[in-house]
Every structure is written in structure tokens, then in C-alpha cells.
Amino acid sequence: MIQRPVSMRLFSAFRTVVFMIIMTLITCLWLPPALLLGLLMPVKERHRFIGRPFCHVFLWLARTVLGIRWEIVWQSALPPEPSVILAKHQSSWETFMLPVLLPPQVQVIKKELVQIPLFGWTLALMNPITLDRSQRTQALKQLVRQGEERLNDGFHVLIFPEGSRIPAGSRKEFSKGGAMLASRLKVPVVPVAHNAGECWPNDSWIRYPGTIHIVVGAPLDTSDLSTKEVHSHSEDWINNTTDRISDTPFNGSVVTELTSGKRF
Secondary structure: OOOOHHHHHHHOOOHHHHHHHHHHHHHHHHHHHOOOHHHHOOOOHHHHHHHHHHHHHHHHHHHHHOOEEEEEOEEEOOOHHHHHHOOOOOOOHHHHHHHOOOEEEEEEEEEEHOOOOOHHHHHOOOOEEEOOOOHHHHHHHHHHHHHHHHHHOOOEEEOOOOOOOOOOOOOOOOOOOHHHHHHHHHOEEEEEEEEEEHOOOOOOOOOOEEEEEEOOOEEOOOOOOOHHHHHHHHHHHHHHHHEEEEOOOOOEEEEOOOOOOOOO
16 A cells, blocks of 8 residues: 555545545536437447547546546557457546547446446446346356447447456456457457556545556457466456556455445
8 A cells, every 4th residue: 555645645635525526516417418318329429429528527637636647558559340358447547548548348337337327327328238246157148248249339348357446456366257258259358457546546535646557458369369368368467567567566465355345
């Protein structure tokens, strides 16, 4: 855990409250018209005119109010065809950045999220892959079936293989679902590492200024790889790259809980 002076914690707490108030007001104003307009749009247009603009607003506010900036390293050009994106999951921040960075994409989410009034209903219009994580065998089948549909529709599929937000410096065993989807359909895997949890910690409501480093790895060709090989390569690359760019590399802590229990 990063140790910060009391003065920084207090000032960051104030900035976080301001950010939350502004973001709540924007969300309340954004969602009703977005929900109504989204019903009239094709799915890709909903992403372009509703989903991604909202993410841009979130990122702008995070940069302006919270002082959270970012630097991106691209190790290679993205493949032209729809791909499976496997990303580190440390915070909510990357759930807003990655749709902007790697469009068009759908995310794999808990089915409970689409049941939240207004927010969840609007999220459902983005056609995400919704899973019941309490039924692990069924969830894997749902992921493969819905993932194939989204890829065929021209969307990248974003999966956080850890399944929940993991504190910076910790790890969690990766689910094989994303690797299975990619290897079965023989589509590329794009791995993404970052250290967002150092500015947007999982164990605190306070957000801190700083620079988030993101590395988008070279696409992994899965045409001749098994699920096990895709899984192993992706997990090793994401974990090792995250350690390299972080101020809090892996400290030996392994998370075993199914979910972080946090919403934001």
C-alpha cells in the first residue's frame, strides 16, 4: 500500500467528494434522455453517441477534478478483426477508459448490474455480456455463446479475467473463460496491463492524483494455441507487465474472494 501524507489524503478526500457530486449530477441528467434515445438507435450507434461520450466525460472530470492522468504504450497495432481483450482489473477507472481506448467493444458484467434503475437499463442497451457468476458452469457457457454473437456483430469483447477488482500489489487467479472464447473461435487476444489501482484504490473511497500507466500488448495469435496456452501466456504477460509499471508490484497477496463487493 502506498503511504501518503495526511495533508494529501485530506485534500484528495475533498477532491473526491467534489468529483462524486458532479458525476452524480451529470449521471442523473444524462441517463433519462440517453435511455429514451438509445431505444431508437442501433447498438453500435448507442456506443458511439451514448456510451463513449459518457466515458469521455468521466475521464475528463477525473483528470480535471482528481488530477488523474494517463500514459499509454502500444506495443503493436490492433488487429483489424474483432478480438478478445483481457485486462487487469484494479478499479472502476479502466471500465471507462478501455471503451474509449479500444472501441467498439462490449464488456462482460455481472447480471445484477443491468437491474439497477436507469443506470443498469441504459447499460443493458449497450448489449453487454451478462453472467450469473453464482452458476460458474452455466456462466462459462453463457460467455462462449454470447461472446461469439458479439464478435460476429463486429465488437471486441472486453473481459477482466480476475472477475473482480484486485488491490494494487495483489493478484487473483485468472478465469479461463476469455482464453477459451478466443481459442475456440480462433480470434486474437489483446492483453492490457495498467496500475489504475494506485490512483483509484480498491480499499478506499478516496481517489488520488497521479499518472496511470497503460500498456496495450501485441495481439496474441490463437490459431494454433490451446485454451491452456492462451490462458498461461495472457496471465503471465498481464501480471508481469503490471508489476513492471507499478509502484506497488506483487507483494505475495493472493485474493480468493469471488467479488470485491464494491460498486464504484
